Amino acid sequence: MNVQNVLKEKQKIINEHLSALLVSDSPSHHTLYQAMNYSLLAGGKRIRPTLFLLVLDMLGVNSSLYLDIACAIECIHTYSLIHDDLPCMDNDDYRRGRLTNHKVFGPAMATLAGDGLLTYAFELLTSGSQISPIKQSRLVYILAKAAGPSGMVGGQAQDIESENRKQTVEELKFMDSCKTGCMLTSPVDMASVLADCEKTEYDALHSFSVHLGLLFQITDDLLDATSSLETMGKKAGQDEKLDKSTYVSELGIDGARQMAEKEASAAVEALNIFGEKAWALQGLIPYILNRKK
């Protein structure tokens, strides 16, 4: 089986599970659930939950038992997109190839849809009975820490404050490790916890995910600089418009590409201790390096 097919299969499993998840408990909450599902079921690459499932597979754990956890990760990611797109934030009209949440449901309902998805993720993490409480509690901590003020929300705040201000590559790296990185390392850490990894395995996987996160952000900057709305499903050229420091503005397109390739190699290397078992995770690396959206 090649990697493209594995990724497609995982996307399909995740999409199916997501679509059965949020069912309104009352007619009075109908619009809220519609708004949450609108963004949650809008497609997207599902990289974060896929990463989580692929690590479990590699570690010999039956990943189909942990689809709720995979979906909780995607709920957090989707909430962050809804809030990022709000008029008071990036004010974007398109996301994943269709109108943003607030363009359809208005900014008040979109704010609540984001709040709802974020909160629901923690309900999901603690509602099953097949995960031991000690692991449930650990998963909540890892995900909350990654998504919270010292993680994703912190990076987002730094991003807002950095508009129209030069940042060094070191500052960018810190910002991105919070803004994008934490939500790529946390799915890997969560899988390691569920699989009862030994420290060397945990560390190797964590290192892989750190490099993958950085790779993801550099390719994001490259796409923003070189792609179009049609290809990406969201507006391109935003970084330059906002005069944001990015890997492209600081290193040039060629410099950013070189850095991306260096991170990709480091990610591959980190997986070496797993040998051939890591083939699917290895395959994810060129998929992100060469992505068009």
Next chain:
Amino acid sequence: MNVQNVLKEKQKIINEHLSALLVSDSPSHHTLYQAMNYSLLAGGKRIRPTLFLLVLDMLGVNSSLYLDIACAIECIHTYSLIHDDLPCMDNDDYRRGRLTNHKVFGPAMATLAGDGLLTYAFELLTSGSQISPIKQSRLVYILAKAAGPSGMVGGQAQDIESENRKQTVEELKFMDSCKTGCMLTSPVDMASVLADCEKTEYDALHSFSVHLGLLFQITDDLLDATSSLETMGKKAGQDEKLDKSTYVSELGIDGARQMAEKEASAAVEALNIFGEKAWALQGLIPYILNRKK
């Protein structure tokens, strides 16, 4: 010791613990932490965490061991106020007697401050070591369920959709049980879990909290109809302006007062099985019934 003093003492303990909680881990996140602390440390009645601590005290549990949990509850409440006040929501300028978060930090940072507090609450619930994982996981579930799409966020969405539309008293009761009620029942349920309550005690306390929640909302409607910015620290008269159905619009001021008194009596009665031990919780009821803000 009289109840007023107990409440003041609890407020003081909670405020002290809150003020030591959110310390920025990096200069790049400084503004975000400032924004979160601005609202978190703005005073307020601290009813929800106080309720949590009082139930623990009554059940003979050392409540000072669980201040992180009390603060997590207040973090969720504070986030909901920040987001409610946003320009795209109620667009309020004042809260707790001072400018709202977005008036000081802008709506983008205020949105992130809310997101940060909400997420941080779940980090807090799972970071201590004195609570067993099985209880930690249960606390996360109760609080996420109460604050999420079938709880507070759901009620908030219903509230937005009900502007300029008549709601029956039954619809109001359902909305309020989600919007306000869940965040008053959940602190009580969480304390019951920590104290290993038996079912009869758990049920009695839960029933008390349901009546208290309704009482709280009715007095909220009464205050909005009869108070002023100076007394409340936030704008009054908003419900009528938005043509919202409330207990006052549906039952009149006298009718709403009668309903409040009925709920207060029912709350008192629910505590009967605890006898004299319940004196502080009993005392909370007239405090809410007769509150001026």
